[in-house]
Amino acid sequence: MAINSVTELKSVETNVQSLVEGELSRTGGLLRLAPAWVPRSFLQPGLRIKLHPDDTYAYGLDRGGIDERWFASTTETANVGRADDEGLSYCVVGDSKFTLRDAVDSCGAALIGSSIWDKYGKWPVYSKFFDNMGPIPHHMHQSAEQAALVGQEGKPESYYFPPQHNNVGNNFPYTFMGLEPGTTKAQVRKCIEDWNKGDNGILDLSKAYRLKPGTGWLIDPCILHAPGSLCTYEPQWGSDVFGMYQNLVEGREVPWSLLVKDMPESKHQDIDFIVDQLDWDKNVDPNFKDNHYLEPVPVADTRDEGYLDRWIVYGKVDQMQYFTAKELTVDPGCSALVKDSGAYGLICVQGSGTINGEPLVSPKMIRFHELTEDEYFCSEEGAKKGITFSNTSGTEPLVCLRYFGPEVNPDAPAMGAYRNNSF
Template sequence: MMLSEVIERELELTGGILFGRETIVYRGSYNGNNFLGKNSSDEEPDQRGYWPVERWILSLVEAQNPVKLTGEGLTKVQGYDFSFLDAVNACEERLLGTFRDSWPLIKVLDIGGKLTQTSFGTNEIPPIPAHIHAGCTKDRNNQISCGKAEAQFFPFIPKDSSPITRMGFKKEVSKEMLLEAMNEFGKSDALYNLMNEYEVKEGECWMVRPGFVHAPGPVLTIEIQRPQDDFNFLAWKLGERINADQLVSMKNDNQLRGLQNVEEFVDRCIDWEMNVDPKSETIWKTNKRVFKHTESFEMSKIFHDMFDGEEWLIKKGKNLYYENDCSPKGIGDFHNS
């Protein structure tokens, strides 16, 4: 039986729904709080030294880790051995209509780890290392315009917690200061001290355009992004040092990734004006906005700018019935009970 026929049969059986298996992606650059799996600093990593810290939702994208596993990141269709990508390739119009180019990569990020002391005097749970999305740098062939845009939403903050997220640079930072800090990759925390710090609040969303430096804070995060997995780290894990015998390979694999040096990195990958703009917080950060409230549920807009997304909160003991229309832009029909 052809794959398209298998998919048609499955859609008939499920009433038009194609279910995906849970898709977990491992990373070696940060730890979690054991929300998505055994991923805290006390847990053992896999054979690559990576932990299960990201859940990808109906992904058409393969993870681009320095040490790759074939198919990592691609969602498998529930009950079958083929991937969602295989299914879309076989039945694109049936599954996504004309919206394949708009299909995003959605992630749940479990960011955390142990409290660590930094070289500039703070005690913090490390964020994801400071990084940039500026397109593929393999063979030095990147362009910021092809970089990954993303948005980060914080659905809840644990009690008695004040996590810090870092976005862009302090206004007094110069390119010379940045280059000096980037040359300390794996040897110091100097770069983090150049970045703006913001206390994460529940219900906030940050828009991260290509070329914007960010170190997402240690809190459960819902992330939506262009369907690609490009990244270049400016610095390594906060509070962690890389052994001298591994420094060159780690720098090449995680920072330069095909670029010649940090000077080329700064010149080609960083939108300087965006990163030192003192108005960044007012431009790129928003709060969720409630647009529908009933006795049964509350709906809020959580993403903005290049993305659109909603949070649906169904009250205890209540139900929400939703009938979809033919377009991802449509709001459908809602019924209370």
């Protein structure tokens, strides 16, 4: 009988390198991954990430509902009371499992490429589905310099709203981002001072943008944002730092501890320090949308060949390309040989077929411990040689999202390229 639960797999901590090398050789550069589910105690799940409704609180009611699935992750969550491996992706080889982190540690450049391995010594990025019923607090993610003060890493992040996971918009499909031009630090300081007096009014200083499936955003560290209720695919840096600047959301209290959790303990009551964590120029940028909004840009015109590959996340943060992402659509009955410049994590969001001959299926419902055939990690060598995607359906497109590490796609578009589909 086939194994269909991650709990039935044998955990492997030794001989990982030979297992990885053998699997990469067999599959042409692919490692199959098991789902990695993440709960958040302060949010309400949006119920669009295909997790069985009986398993929404699989970690326990006290841990909160599961509203995230992390992809090709070597990053642990920062949740209080978390499981030891929470947030980490597991590779599935036969009847064995081991973390993608162990695979990277064991194989290094042979898996993720020498440029990333030599500079970072790890897979420094991850992506996830982020799915909530309503909006979340106006918050920021610290910069590298700020996060280093507490032994963490900063976090730029990006958004793409896949139509396949947004058949409904839920309660508030709008995101507040940045601050209105002309906002003063004194106004923000007053909001923090008023933390225990009811709604601190931080959203009065911001602007909401309507979210549209099939589009996205690139968000720098130190920029305030209050994500809305679309299910979001989020390539981002491998960190879980944040500071919540809004104290009340849909009548739910946001504790002060979530404002200062990634700030030095000596600064937890220093309101000036807290306000100065924000990058002021970027928050009050009068051209905020122009500098952060994304729409897909075709990689090449391949529609006559039965598939379409599009950039969905591109652009730079302070002249650095931290991550990029593409969306591949293969027409019914067609195949595509797709070559890329570097390693990537992949999730199939629609359809069924094969990837280098391995099963590739987007499931309709997933139990908490259930294995799937919708997620893979592709090595740099495999990506450069090319991966063959075949759509075995006669009616439905095969759609996959894949994200890449830092500086591996110098040919990616610049911010704003969607306006003329040229770069």
